[in-house]
Amino acid sequence: MENITLLIGIVIVTALVFDFTNGFHDTANAMATTISTGALKPKTAVAMSAVLNLIGAFISVEVAATISKGLINEDSGIDPAVVLAGLVGAIIWNLLTWLAGLPSSSSHALMGGLIGATIASVGVGAVSMSAVVSKVLLPALAAPLVAGIAAMLATRLTYRITRNTDEKDVAKGYRAGQIASAALVSLAHGTNDAQKTMGVITLALISGGVLGADADPPLWVIASAGIAIALGTYLGGWRIIRTMGKGLTDIRPAQGFAAQTSSAVTILASSHLGFALSTTQVCSGSIMGSGLGRKGGTVRWNTAGRMVAAWGLTLPAAGLVAAGAALLTTQGDWGVTVVTVLTVVACAAIWFASRREPVDHTNVNDVEPIAPVAVETLDTAVQVGVPPQPAVEEADAADAEAKPAVSAPLSPTS
Incomplete structure (x- = not known):
């Protein structure tokens, strides 16, 4: 580590900040349904998730290899300043979607940032488009569908198996x-x-000449990344937990079990194959599938539509922010300084904006149940607190005024 320059050090710190945001952004993936059904208390759930995230970081490096060796051509001339710009794009998008309570993809934000920064500074040829298609885009399309269908079928199967069992025993x-x-x-x-x-830290070390071109992540990189994501997970992304746990569908224990099992199988299989898919998209697809799988279940489709729109915007939006940052970071030390300061200011502004309507473990489940009808109206009312329509209130007031006049007895002079 004696060859690490100040720039590479800044990149490593920024990468760990992204990892931290990834942790609290994606806590909902594992724990939203468990919290919403009351299977675990909110703080207990995020603590357990944090420990297991840390353990999981040491199991495999296949996805890290996809990021550090497969996505960007290492001999294309990129340097740590480009990696820094990519991270900035990913962090800003992560925080904006967290503020909105949208379960967007941290994975696609990161890859969109790296791609945008690389194209802006080196050119399209530096990006391995075949890897982008096979390892990123195709899994992004297939994974939520596969997980959703699996969860729907699993939910129907669980209810069929337990149809003659007492409901309380089933829930327990x-x-x-x-x-x-x-x-x-x-x-x-x-x-x-x-x-x-x-993978990002390893890419920065390779591009800075600290590691060889085919190097795997060193142990200190694995440990620091695992600790950062675990800390972020423990803080809990309560806004996104609320959306996934209560905003998509009303989840019952059997549905939660089916959704989480389907998600885990899909994610573990993709990790083994080196697919850097979005765990957010997988878990969101599973939750929607479980809503469709339960008889009488409903899905809040306009919330789902906003999520899908955010998914579609993630790659280009993070890429555009990263491309702008790359134009500055590649200008030298002053550019890196400006980007660093602007990133800190943007992060602080987003955090202060979140304090206006805080969401934490005490109110994470405070969402109205989904009605079988008028879902769109309910969704709007839950989010912005829409009052009863004035026209209805005015009509009621007019009726109240009219009734005494009609029912009043005739005066003696009439």
Whole structure:
């Protein structure tokens, strides 16, 4: 580590900051359904998830290899300043979507940032488009569909198996199953998402000449990435937990178990294959699938539509921010300083904006149940507190005034 320059040091710190935001942004992936059904208390759930994220970071480095060796051509001339710009794009997008309570993809934000910064500073040829398509875009399309269909079928199967069992016994049993499946998702999240930061740090070390071109992440990189994502997870991304746990569908224990099990299997399989997929998209797809799988279940489709829109914007939005940052960071020390200061200011502004309507473990489940009808109206009312329509109130007031006049007795002079 004696060859690490100040710039590479800044990149490493920024990468760990991204990893931290990834942790609290994606806590909902593992724990939203467990918290919403009451299987675990909110603080207990995020603590368990944090520990398992840390353990999962040490299991595999396949996804880290995809980031550090497969996505960007290492001999294209990129340097740590470009990696820094990519991280800035990912961090800003992560915080903006967290502020909005949207379960966006930290993975795609990171990859969009790296791609945008690389194209702006070196050119399109520095990006391995075949790896982008095969390892990023195709899994992004397939994973939530596969997980959603699996969760829908699993939910129907669980209800069919337990149709003659007492509902309270079923709920108690599946709450225990939820805890186990949530633990598996947390472990899977550590094996997939913590590795992305490992890959970015390794890419910076390779581009700065600290490591050889084919090097795997050193142990200190694995440990620091695991600790950063675990700390972020422990703080809990309560805004996104609320959206995934209560905003998409009303989840019951059997659904939560089916959704989390489907998510864990999908994530672990993709980690083994080196696919840097979005755990957010997988878990969101599973939750929607579980809502469709339960008889009488409903999905708040306009919330789902906003999520999908955010997914589509993630790569280009993070890429554009990163491209702008790259134009500055590649100008030298002054450019790196300006980007660093602007990033700190932007992060602080987003945090202060979040304090206006804070969401934490005490109010994370404070969302109205989804009605089977008028879902769009309910969704709007829950979010912004829409009062009754004035026209209705005015009509009621007019009726109240009219009734005494009609029912009053005739005066003696009439």
